[in-house]
Amino acid sequence: HVATASNFRQPLQLLARSFEAESGHKVRISTASTGKLYAQIRHGAPYHLFLAADQKRPERLEQEGLAVPGSRFTYAVGQLTLWAPQHPFQGEPKALLSQAGLQRFAIANPKTAPYGMAAQQTLKAMGLWKQLQGRLVQGENIAQTLQFIASGAAEMGFVARSQLSEETRSKGYHWMVPQTLYNPIRQDAILLRRGADNPAARAFHAFLQADSARALISTLGYGLDNH
Amino acid sequence: MESADISALWVTLRLALTTSLILLLLGTPLAWWLVQTRSRLKTAVEALVALPLVLPPTVLGFYLLIALAPDGIIGGMTTHGLAFSFTGLVIGSALYSLPFVVQPLQNAFCSINPLNLEAASTLRASPLDRFFSIVLPLSRPGFITAATLGFAHTVGEFGVVLMIGGNIPGETQVLSIAIYDHVEALEYAQAHWLSGGLLLFSFIILFLVYRQNNRWSHP
Amino acid sequence: MESADISALWVTLRLALTTSLILLLLGTPLAWWLVQTRSRLKTAVEALVALPLVLPPTVLGFYLLIALAPDGIIGGMTTHGLAFSFTGLVIGSALYSLPFVVQPLQNAFCSINPLNLEAASTLRASPLDRFFSIVLPLSRPGFITAATLGFAHTVGEFGVVLMIGGNIPGETQVLSIAIYDHVEALEYAQAHWLSGGLLLFSFIILFLVYRQNNRWSHP
Amino acid sequence: MSGIEFSFELERDGFQLNAKARLPGMGITALFGASGSGKTSLLRCIAGLERAGMGRLTVNGECWQDSAKGLFIPPHQRALGYVFQEAALFPHLRVRANLEYGWRRTPKAERKGNLNHICDILGIGGLLQRYPQQLSGGERQRIALGRALLNNPRLLLMDEPMAALDRPRKAEIMPYLERLHTEADIPILYVTHDLEELARIADHLALVEKGRILKQGPLAEMFANIDLPIARDEDAGAIIKTQVTGHDDGYHLTHLHFCGGEILVSRIERAVGEPLNIRIHARDVSLALQPPGESSILNVVQAVVTEMLEQGAGRIMVRLDAGGTPLLARITHKSQSRLGLERGTPVYAQIKSVAVSI
Amino acid sequence: MSGIEFSFELERDGFQLNAKARLPGMGITALFGASGSGKTSLLRCIAGLERAGMGRLTVNGECWQDSAKGLFIPPHQRALGYVFQEAALFPHLRVRANLEYGWRRTPKAERKGNLNHICDILGIGGLLQRYPQQLSGGERQRIALGRALLNNPRLLLMDEPMAALDRPRKAEIMPYLERLHTEADIPILYVTHDLEELARIADHLALVEKGRILKQGPLAEMFANIDLPIARDEDAGAIIKTQVTGHDDGYHLTHLHFCGGEILVSRIERAVGEPLNIRIHARDVSLALQPPGESSILNVVQAVVTEMLEQGAGRIMVRLDAGGTPLLARITHKSQSRLGLERGTPVYAQIKSVAVSI
Numbered sequence A: 001h002v003a004t005a006s007n008f009r010q011p012l013q014l015l016a017r018s019f020e021a022e023s024g025h026k027v028r029i030s031t032a033s034t035g036k037l038y039a040q041i042r043h044g045a046p047y048h049l050f051l052a053a054d055q056k057r058p059e060r061l062e063q064e065g066l067a068v069p070g071s072r073f074t075y076a077v078g079q080l081t082l083w084a085p086q087h088p089f090q091g092e093p094k095a096l097l098s099q100a101g102l103q104r105f106a107i108a109n110p111k112t113a114p115y116g117m118a119a120q121q122t123l124k125a126m127g128l129w130k131q132l133q134g135r136l137v138q139g140e141n142i143a144q145t146l147q148f149i150a151s152g153a154a155e156m157g158f159v160a161r162s163q164l165s166e167e168t169r170s171k172g173y174h175w176m177v178p179q180t181l182y183n184p185i186r187q188d189a190i191l192l193r194r195g196a197d198n199p200a201a202r203a204f205h206a207f208l209q210a211d212s213a214r215a216l217i218s219t220l221g222y223g224l225d226n227h
Numbered sequence B, C: 001m002e003s004a005d006i007s008a009l010w011v012t013l014r015l016a017l018t019t020s021l022i023l024l025l026l027g028t029p030l031a032w033w034l035v036q037t038r039s040r041l042k043t044a045v046e047a048l049v050a051l052p053l054v055l056p057p058t059v060l061g062f063y064l065l066i067a068l069a070p071d072g073i074i075g076g077m078t079t080h081g082l083a084f085s086f087t088g089l090v091i092g093s094a095l096y097s098l099p100f101v102v103q104p105l106q107n108a109f110c111s112i113n114p115l116n117l118e119a120a121s122t123l124r125a126s127p128l129d130r131f132f133s134i135v136l137p138l139s140r141p142g143f144i145t146a147a148t149l150g151f152a153h154t155v156g157e158f159g160v161v162l163m164i165g166g167n168i169p170g171e172t173q174v175l176s177i178a179i180y181d182h183v184e185a186l187e188y189a190q191a192h193w194l195s196g197g198l199l200l201f202s203f204i205i206l207f208l209v210y211r212q213n214n215r216w217s218h219p
Numbered sequence D, E: 001m002s003g004i005e006f007s008f009e010l011e012r013d014g015f016q017l018n019a020k021a022r023l024p025g026m027g028i029t030a031l032f033g034a035s036g037s038g039k040t041s042l043l044r045c046i047a048g049l050e051r052a053g054m055g056r057l058t059v060n061g062e063c064w065q066d067s068a069k070g071l072f073i074p075p076h077q078r079a080l081g082y083v084f085q086e087a088a089l090f091p092h093l094r095v096r097a098n099l100e101y102g103w104r105r106t107p108k109a110e111r112k113g114n115l116n117h118i119c120d121i122l123g124i125g126g127l128l129q130r131y132p133q134q135l136s137g138g139e140r141q142r143i144a145l146g147r148a149l150l151n152n153p154r155l156l157l158m159d160e161p162m163a164a165l166d167r168p169r170k171a172e173i174m175p176y177l178e179r180l181h182t183e184a185d186i187p188i189l190y191v192t193h194d195l196e197e198l199a200r201i202a203d204h205l206a207l208v209e210k211g212r213i214l215k216q217g218p219l220a221e222m223f224a225n226i227d228l229p230i231a232r233d234e235d236a237g238a239i240i241k242t243q244v245t246g247h248d249d250g251y252h253l254t255h256l257h258f259c260g261g262e263i264l265v266s267r268i269e270r271a272v273g274e275p276l277n278i279r280i281h282a283r284d285v286s287l288a289l290q291p292p293g294e295s296s297i298l299n300v301v302q303a304v305v306t307e308m309l310e311q312g313a314g315r316i317m318v319r320l321d322a323g324g325t326p327l328l329a330r331i332t333h334k335s336q337s338r339l340g341l342e343r344g345t346p347v348y349a350q351i352k353s354v355a356v357s358i
Ligand SMILES: Nc1ncnc2c1ncn2[C@@H]1O[C@H](COP(=O)(O)OP(=O)(O)OP(=O)(O)O)[C@@H](O)[C@H]1O
Pocket: D012, D013, D014, D015, D033, D034, D035, D036, D037, D038, D039, D040, D041, D042, D085, E133, E134, E135, E136, E137, E138, E139, E164
């Protein structure tokens, strides 16, 4: 039984399918935001494996003794992307972001979502944070941020590269933000105490670190941990 | 429609039915007590009933999670706690939808002419008998409102359920979360289908209920 | 309490007050029409009013977002769209809380003895005058219920607001989201304080409203 | 064109209102009929509370309703006073506010009644701060009466307004109603089951039966008609137009003159020369062939038998002519035989003065 | 220990019930009093609908309430029939279900009434499928009456049950109520404003004034007491115990015998030898010093004046003794002077037979 942050639901479904075919084990997936899952695990949720959207929560679980020590690893690294579906713009992203006609710029909530934190760091690094203040709209998580843009309510914003499908990638302007502008968005997984003695959980835990899985994750728009 | 969606539909229907049934069973005596009592506690209880409403559902869910966990106040009374179980969901939904059931009932009870009850009492009807033969039928519109608001609100309910349910397919994953997941995953077509179906289905149910109610009221 | 929380509190109060006021203004004639009409549309309209309830708030929010966007059906009528604006929030909350206002009012109107209206009409009271001098005062409990349910539900509302609000401090960031953020960010102490404060505040308001209502009803 | 002319059709399951008449546009017209005969339905139609039925209604020249032309003046523009059969007080208003409800809505120029005055007449001055739920049945009915009167109506509709009142209370209120229609010239339609009350107050009588107006006419004429159902009533009797001719202060008597002779009644405070209608119950009139000897019966009138009708159970209703004035006497079969009464027999009609009701 | 013994205290703003009496445990006891005097309040206390007040109540030996001992039998266990002043029908039930409400809740062994029979008496057979809102005022009142009767009560409380009914309808129902208490032995407390109705139906009379029982006693005694307020009523009169002594078929008359002589009335279907109470209105009795000549007045009774009371407006109430039976006569001051009436004067009392009400 795997609990995953909402943004990794689809990749996880693909991974689980190939794992099920390979091992014969059955994978159950529950999704919610990382913060909710953390609270649930602390209060006895029946999850075996936890795929968070950040490092902080798995770390804490490890400290609190709710997870198997040393089982933590980074399964994916998020990549921040600027997306402006309605702008057939070519050129410097800074110019795009500085244009006067910009009404609404969407980012995820820096306080609760890792992509939000990254977006904030990026804008600060580009020296645009103050300037954009009044136009920022925050999605509660990165999925909502994408919907702000997809619905046309916001003209552009920072989203995760993994969210953009083939179809959406072909629309409008993209800019993959260089890793130098923000701290890497490491998404950690950890084996929970409940899963410690569960062979299926252990097997899936191992499967996720195998090369085949890493390759799949990479093709879905995530970076990989080099360590 | 994915099989997960179908099972979510079933969980949703079971949850909404169970919750509204339980709410009617609990809300009816509570509302009746509120109408009849001269106790000083009355006003406080009324305010308490409406209170869960003002908390955001996820926050309410968070506190419920703490309470229902194996070491929580309520969960502690059971062996494994009530969080992440269907029972837990029912408790959460019931708490959150309580005011939608109690207040319409209370208003309905309140507007019954006491002369009707007095007349029934002189015609050998005991208090319980009076309640069933006079109060209940005379407050039918209140019950319809209470039941539909309670039912619909549970169907659409989301935050509490997500928090204390854990979104476990087949057990605590309800339709609202399934739709939400589709939206999150940009699977708009599926989201539209599910939402449209839910709306149509609900519309038909509500339409039938209201039509019956309107027929009854024009003898 | 952070300054952001304080401004969220203000936005919340403004939103809840505006929404419940608008709902009462819109819901009253709608409910009255539903009680008076013999139109065939009646039942359909009743069902429609209750419909927004069955959609999960975030999903309703999603559709609203599309409608309110600058190129949406509603947003298209304005220059910049209504998403991420206070006006947009009010529209969303009002739509979602409509049944909580309309149904109690409808029940209250329905339980007025028509003889009272007939008597008033022979005493020179025009239909509008009758409405204000007879219908309104006689359905006070219904109005109290409608107003408190509408208000409380808007305070606690979350999904819709989250979706179409964009969490802009001072404009669309409401208390429910602020509390939610604290919970998500593991700032439990702050979440407890805010929730506790909100509960206490709401309890006092509700208590006062209900006490006044109870006083009125025992002359 | 004075008069209340109407024609209403209203269909209900098991009942059909089909009432058509022209009632006088002044004075008190009583509607009398059995329970369920359609009196309330008729009043509701006149008030404009039953929109469903077909109807035409003209009140003193003003057309209020004509379904054929699509004309329908709504109730609140009809300047009515309607006393409902159930008091129908507003439960959320105190007695004072109930009384003032119509008053406040009357244009200033049309306001005539006076709250304090009406409270005095109805004996409700002490109840002004109460809510309707805190009143007795009769008190509620009086408030409803007061509320209708304070509405400054141009037409008063009263549906058994005194059914819950005791006789002394009625006796206090009735003269006021009479003054209302004589002084303020407001026509009154008055539903009642009580022939006594009716005779005391009405000028005109319409009999309602199975949704129709069976017959209508001036009270005296209707009462003298022994073929009508009301002649079978215990309280049947003739109504006589008289004139006050003098007072006997020593004995507290008043002398009344009518075409057929003189009648003495208990003293009444009316000026000499004033006209006065009195009523003589058929049961209070006894017949003799010779002038009776000394007895406490003061009034003896010479008359001729004009009509006799068997009423079953050995009772006979005799219609007499006393110098052009009709009189009714109810006697037994035995008396009729013993006296050998026939049409044209001259008789002495003895009337107990105290039984005359005004 | 037969009898309805009670003592109730109930405080309301501006009104205080303080009623204490022992009424007979059988027959019909009328409660008579002005509007607002507390009649309804008293009935409600007896029914157990007013828990607030202090009270004690024993009905035919069973203690139903004793605040001092904390005893309070709730209304639904009192086996009552209560006809409310307002009909109080259940709006969600059809007439039939309303009628059967109490009946269904009566243990089978105690069921006595019969739906069809009661519908016939009340003339409501055609209304069974209606809802209360679809009835006329009088129809509603009859259903309420039927519902109370079908509750198989051991005590009937009736609050002006016939106020909305016309006289022929009343005349049909009253004999049934009389039979109810004679045959089924159910005591009835009957509130009415109508002295006529009261005299016809009641055995016992309790006068209610300002929340107290002013005076109570057997009807005949109360009616013959010229000091009571009811003696001032237009319908005042004496009640006389008689016995049927024969019928005169030719003239449709019945001969009645009482201590003071004989009286002829319109034929009544009672067997010879049966006792019968009749009533003679004071206004129907005229006095003479000599035996009167031929007249349509059949009944002349010899009597002696025992008491006289001025009632104002030149009227005098005379109480007579006719061989031990009290009679009342209302005459004018003038008659009194002319005849020189004094206590002890022997007179001939003329009574119009048709004015005798049974
Ligand atoms: N809403 C209704 N639907 C169907 N029938 C009705 C309705 N209201 C009254 N009736 C019937 O119409 C007839 C006339 O009723 P109405 O109230 O006019 O009688 P009424 O003369 O006022 O009688 P009462 O003296 O008893 O008040 C009755 O037979 C009654 O049953």
